[in-house]
Amino acid sequence: MDLPGLSDPRAPAGVAGNGQPVFRRATAGDLPALVAMLADDPLGAGREDASLPLAPGYLAAFAAIEADPNQLLAVAELEGAIVGTLQIAFLPGLSHKGAWRGQIEAVRIAAGQRGSGLGQRLIAWAIEECRARGCRLVQLTTDKTRLDAHRFYARLGFRATHEGFKLTL
Amino acid sequence: MDLPGLSDPRAPAGVAGNGQPVFRRATAGDLPALVAMLADDPLGAGREDASLPLAPGYLAAFAAIEADPNQLLAVAELEGAIVGTLQIAFLPGLSHKGAWRGQIEAVRIAAGQRGSGLGQRLIAWAIEECRARGCRLVQLTTDKTRLDAHRFYARLGFRATHEGFKLTL
Numbered sequence: 001m002d003l004p005g006l007s008d009p010r011a012p013a014g015v016a017g018n019g020q021p022v023f024r025r026a027t028a029g030d031l032p033a034l035v036a037m038l039a040d041d042p043l044g045a046g047r048e049d050a051s052l053p054l055a056p057g058y059l060a061a062f063a064a065i066e067a068d069p070n071q072l073l074a075v076a077e078l079e080g081a082i083v084g085t086l087q088i089a090f091l092p093g094l095s096h097k098g099a100w101r102g103q104i105e106a107v108r109i110a111a112g113q114r115g116s117g118l119g120q121r122l123i124a125w126a127i128e129e130c131r132a133r134g135c136r137l138v139q140l141t142t143d144k145t146r147l148d149a150h151r152f153y154a155r156l157g158f159r160a161t162h163e164g165f166k167l168t169l
Numbered sequence: 170m171d172l173p174g175l176s177d178p179r180a181p182a183g184v185a186g187n188g189q190p191v192f193r194r195a196t197a198g199d200l201p202a203l204v205a206m207l208a209d210d211p212l213g214a215g216r217e218d219a220s221l222p223l224a225p226g227y228l229a230a231f232a233a234i235e236a237d238p239n240q241l242l243a244v245a246e247l248e249g250a251i252v253g254t255l256q257i258a259f260l261p262g263l264s265h266k267g268a269w270r271g272q273i274e275a276v277r278i279a280a281g282q283r284g285s286g287l288g289q290r291l292i293a294w295a296i297e298e299c300r301a302r303g304c305r306l307v308q309l310t311t312d313k314t315r316l317d318a319h320r321f322y323a324r325l326g327f328r329a330t331h332e333g334f335k336l337t338l
Contacts, residue, residue, distance in 0.1 A: 031263075038264055047265050057267030064261035064269075070237055071261060089260055092233035092240060094200075095207055095275050096216050098226030100233075103272075106264050131338050138338065141310060141331035153334045162310035162333025165322045169300050169307065 021083065021118060023125040026073040031062055033082035034075065037108040043143060044108075072129065076109075076122050083110040084122045090133050102130030104140040107149075123156055190252065190287060192294040195242040200231055202251035203244065206277040212312060213277075241298065245278075245291050252279040253291045259302050271299030273309040276318075292325055 026034060032050070035058055039048035049055050065071045065087070076084030086107040092100055104126055109119045130138050141164035142149040150160065195203060201219070204227055208217035218224050234240045234256070245253030255276040261269055273295055278288045299307050310333035311318040319329065 034263060044264070049266060055266055058263055059267075061261050061263050061267030061269075065263075068239055068261065070239070073263070087262055089258065091258055091274070092230050092237065093256060093275055094203060094227055094230050094234075094242070095213070097218060097224055098228075098230030100230075105260070106262055127336065127338070136338055138336040139310070139334065141308070141333045143331055144329075150332055156336070158334035158336045160313075160332045160334050162312055162335065163319055163329045164310045164331025164333040165308065165319075165327035165329050166331065167296065167307040167325070167327045169296070169305055 019079065021076045021078045021121065023074055023076050023122060026062075026075045026085065028062060030075050030082055031058060034073075034085050037082070037085055037110055038106065040111060041108060043145075074122075074126065074129075076118060078113070078118075081110075083113045084108065084118055086122060086126055088126055088129060090130070090135065096136060099136040100134050101137045101139055102126070102133065102135040104138065107140075119152065120156065123153075188248065190245045190247045190290065192243055192245050192291060195231075195244045195254065197231060199244050199251055200227060203242075203254050206251070206254055206279055207275065209280060210277060212314075243291075243295070243298075245287060247282070247287075250279075252282045253277065253287055255291060255295055257295055257298060259299070259304065265305060268305040269303050270306045270308055271295070271302065271304040273307065276309075288321065289325065292322075 031054060032052060035048060035054055036050045038044045039050040062073070065073045070090040072088040072090070074086055074088065075082050087105045089103040089105065090100060091103055104123070107119070107123070109122070127138055138158075140153070140158070141162075142153065154160065200223060201221060204217060204223055205219040207213045208219040231242070234242045239259040241257040241259070243255055243257065244251050256274045258272040258274065259269060260272055273292070276288070276292070278291070296307055307327075309322070309327070310331075311322070323329065
């Protein structure tokens with residue numbers, strides 16, 4: 001038998017097997033890989049816990065994201081492996097004559113893929129998702145210590161016009 | 170008759186008449202005052218349109234906010250007048266072990282009330298709303314040109330740890 005998507009073990013259904021990444025909505029099965037990527041990061045190492053079974057907070061957060069039509073948790077998949085992630089929040093607001101905004105959060109690229117251009121493609125995909133949803137602005141914040149990220153977003157056309165404030169409760 | 174909240178024309182139902190602001194969810198009837206406040210601002214003047222009837226984008230945005238249980242558009246009301254506003258987006262996410270965040274946007278205080286302490290009380294109220302929803306972080310961005318706002322948030326305990334990037338589509 002030669003069923004498409006079944007005959008080639010490198011190409012299960014929905015996954016490109018030609019060396020090209022696929023960008024798609026995350027599923028519950030992606031969670032361990034997603035949390036491992038969040039933890040494999042200079043800032044994430046101190047605040048995440050990738051041990052299995054996953055801490056209940058991650059499962060509850062995934063359920064809340066799934067239940068909210070204005071949230072899109074996405075993964076980049078390459079030949080069956082999760083190699084990138086980000087989350088988009090689609091935000092309605094009165095400002096700018098009632099413009100929707102797309103807010104990109106929690107961007108991570110797997111260590112082995114950094115510098116490969118995957119991050120740029122993932123952000124470009126996210127921008128198109130925002131455009132498709134009618135957003136007139138895309139916004140994000142990055143920690144002031146992530147200087148490489150600042151250069152990365154500037155190259156993609158983002159402008160660092162705002163100060164980002166946080167308060168821990 | 171001496172019905173509470175009806176006998177005193179300065180104190181319609183739900184509105185304090187004692188010089189104390191009330192913080193509450195916005196209604197459609199507040200929209201003209203809200204848009205006027207957004208427009209009465211150095212940055213907003215060039216991008217908002219407070220003329221009546223309101224541009225359809227504002228009405229559509231209000232409907233989208235109302236339809237989203239993770240959005241709270243709030244007003245500060247003082248003796249029947251709308252004197253402040255902000256919007257809170259409650260954001261689920263995997264980071265920080267699945268922590269919810271409260272994001273404060275579009276903060277405005279009516280010109281006659283600036284410097285009165287109303288802004289501080291409005292933000293304190295918003296922080297409590299975030300805490301009541303189980304948020305572990307409150308975040309916001311302000312334009313780098315709003316130096317007074319930076320000092321204001323720093324006084325309230327916020328730390329300017331992030332760069333805020335925007336891309337106009």
